[in-house]
Amino acid sequence: MSVAILQIHPVFVGEVSGADITRPLAQDEVAAIEAGMDRYAVLVFHDQNLTDEQQMTFSRNFGALEDARGGNIGKPEDRRLEVGMNDVSNLGKDGRPMERESRQRLFNLGNMLWHSDSSFRAIPAKYSLLSARVVNPTGGNTEFADMRAAYDTLDADTKALIEDLVCEHSLMYSRGSLGMQDYSEEERAMFRPVRQRLVRTHPVTGRKSLYLSSHAGAIIGMPTPEARVLLRDLNEHATQPRFVYVHTWRRWDLVMWDNRQMMHRVRRYDEAQPRDMRRTTVAGDAPTTTQVEAA
Numbered sequence: 001m002s003v004a005i006l007q008i009h010p011v012f013v014g015e016v017s018g019a020d021i022t023r024p025l026a027q028d029e030v031a032a033i034e035a036g037m038d039r040y041a042v043l044v045f046h047d048q049n050l051t052d053e054q055q056m057t058f059s060r061n062f063g064a065l066e067d068a069r070g071g072n073i074g075k076p077e078d079r080r081l082e083v084g085m086n087d088v089s090n091l092g093k094d095g096r097p098m099e100r101e102s103r104q105r106l107f108n109l110g111n112m113l114w115h116s117d118s119s120f121r122a123i124p125a126k127y128s129l130l131s132a133r134v135v136n137p138t139g140g141n142t143e144f145a146d147m148r149a150a151y152d153t154l155d156a157d158t159k160a161l162i163e164d165l166v167c168e169h170s171l172m173y174s175r176g177s178l179g180m181q182d183y184s185e186e187e188r189a190m191f192r193p194v195r196q197r198l199v200r201t202h203p204v205t206g207r208k209s210l211y212l213s214s215h216a217g218a219i220i221g222m223p224t225p226e227a228r229v230l231l232r233d234l235n236e237h238a239t240q241p242r243f244v245y246v247h248t249w250r251r252w253d254l255v256m257w258d259n260r261q262m263m264h265r266v267r268r269y270d271e272a273q274p275r276d277m278r279r280t281t282v283a284g285d286a287p288t289t290t291q292v293e294a295a
């Protein structure tokens, strides 16, 4: 059986059949999936009963895995999963839902804001791959918004205004918008803002997209309130229902998306119940703009 992709949303998103990603893939299967990513930007695979090892092996077909350090406040000794796996569950090391006041839990709530994974890194992520191991009984959908369609539908004046703008992204901006202002010196250094272009061009298709994320909190050369108003406007435009796909998880779904062309967010769910979601992240290969060292 060969890989087939059916578009399941008017604008983007493909559902893949004919692929068993728990096994090593042939080169033409990898090429078909990568071409599907370029076109649909989100791919949905059902019934993929993966181990962490298999998920990492599948992910490496598309590039090196991202080094997860600097992306969270958790300490290495508190990790539930091995290096290479991003734990986006609501579970502690003991396998139970985290306490309400857990700083880790509160930090993770930032995933409920529209964002692009790792936009706070100088070289941001290419793909994310999310595997549903335990689905929460209530809520927890993941939503995706197509930043190419968002860009295409801007008016000409706005396109001209933003063409060369550069934003600052930091985990402290996204968490700050949730009222988390309290960081150690070490965390402040780790979360130091990086620069990202506001308009990106896809390296294969040449399509332009908005590069938005809740991590974006400033625009170079623009007063902060003006920048935030512009970013809010763009976010509002980009996340209209017509550009959004809502994924309702089934156990053993794997969804992969192109962070260069998409934003996503998870919706609220019953946090007294487990939600075990495991992410691998394929690293990007270049910064979107020149970084300037802080004085």
Ligand SMILES: [Fe+2]
Binding pocket: 111, 115, 116, 117, 264
């Ligand atoms: Fe995310």
